[in-house]
Amino acid sequence: MPANDQTTAAFPVGGRFPDRTELLRLQDSWGVSPLLDPEVVAVRFDRHIAALPPRPAGADPGLVPVGAAREFVVQLAASLARVRADHRTLDSAAKDRFNEALQAAHASGAYGKLAAAHADMSHRMHSMSGPIGAQRFLPWHRRYLLELENLLRAGTPTLTVPYWDYANDHARPDWVWQPPQVVRDTPGANGGSLPDQSVIDGLLARSRYTPFTSHLETDAHNQVHNWCNGTISDIMASPHDPIFWLLHANVDRIWDRWQLNHSGHPSLTGKDATLDPWTSTATDERSITTLGYSYA
Template sequence: MYSRKDQRNLTRTEKKRLVDAILELKRSGRYDEFVTMHRQYYVTDAEGRPRAAHMSPSFFPWHRRYLLEFEEALQAVDPTVSIPYWDWTRDNTPAASLWAEDFLGGNGRSGDRQVMTGPFAYRQGNWRVSGGATDGRFLTRNFGRPSAPVDLPTAADVDRAMGDPVYDAAPWNSLSTTGFRNRIEGWGISGTRRVANHNQVHLWIGGSMAGAGSPDDPVFWLHHAYMDLLWARWQSAHPRSGYQPGSRLPDDDPQRDHVFAGDAPLPPWDETPSQLLDHTGVYEYV
């Protein structure tokens, strides 16, 4: 078993080894395969297709399996590497350690929002995006979205979601008003609530993180490691509240063929949400 650390506690050597492993995956073409996978499975409510990754109960288990596959690829390069997590309720400014020159680099410049600092800056010659929010070849960020300002979520925002004792609820999509899953995934519902938590962070970073190609920005992995940690904490706080729906929805439920029950294999893997509920035999959060 290995550990996933808070990014603020990484040593300089640990940061460098992680960055070097990510850059090696990029050079080999493997990194862009992960971006393509995320774009493939970013299916919205309006598309009328099965939704494994977003706007559905399987948001958490799908991304847990996705992060594990990415972590396995990193560890094939460097066995000492794991995905750190970014607690954006604490490290919530552009001066936070993850945006440093020796780690993820900082905000995009005014105008085209191109990231000019750090190892993933296009001008360094190592990072060309495979297609995200724009047609540009470079990584972009737009912290706080000045044209329509957005803040990072607070600890109170997370606590409200963590307090919901139900995992998910009908209609099992972006319009679910109750349930931990959509409170954390954070889809805004007109007249009910604004964009929150997970989605709010994507909006705050902006640029490459603002669309289906969001893994083009390596901060994606740190953000989703924190999502995974919050899911684990919620499970611990609500031990009697299991994954929902546990079995396939009734014939008359319009979401029957669009969401994945606990016993339904998640594409592109053969594992079910129920098989992905417990991470403790593989990694721990420290």
């Protein structure tokens, strides 16, 4: 290879191989977008087509409507431009932008108003509200998280909520802004626990939606809230601590991973399917590609 080749000169000589976090930072500095996994894209496309209204009588069942294919491509492109990342990969500037957006939303009163929605148990968004609540848990919180992200993006358009992969990161992300009156006591000092990856793998292996969401809520959500120990452990007040959103971004990410390999979904009909206080339904929340975001 020529001595003046600039490709080899760009790489350091010696040293250890970069870990995942370092490699992501390098790729970001080079402007490299996350690579598309063809198998994942195919699964998401199949889900998109399966959700379409029934085809007219006599239509070729093997022919994908051009409009549907075009719509999926547009949605996929949008989702890849709105990526929620592991908070450990954020640099100081990205963390500052996130915290500044939180503070601005808090100062306007909009953050407190949104956080207060969680105190209204009439929304039935947890299994403690009964079988309907168990079915609503994941779609309701997916919508809730998106509402918060949209609120923050109103002031900082490129911002996304990072996620906390608590099965592999056993440190509470205390870099997240702590509003006045929010309490953060010693993690784990008042019970609760963090799952390990084997627990998450067990959840992902469950074939039916109801057992999956039930065990996810109890084993990899409730216990995490309690382990965090403080305002976030209070069911009614938990969203007032912004760590709540990183926790729920990970819950949502786990659900999305499960959806790639399973076709189950919430069994909700009529008014139960409307995720009040919003007008969207559980069906509207099935696909993060349709909603326009993705996870790194």
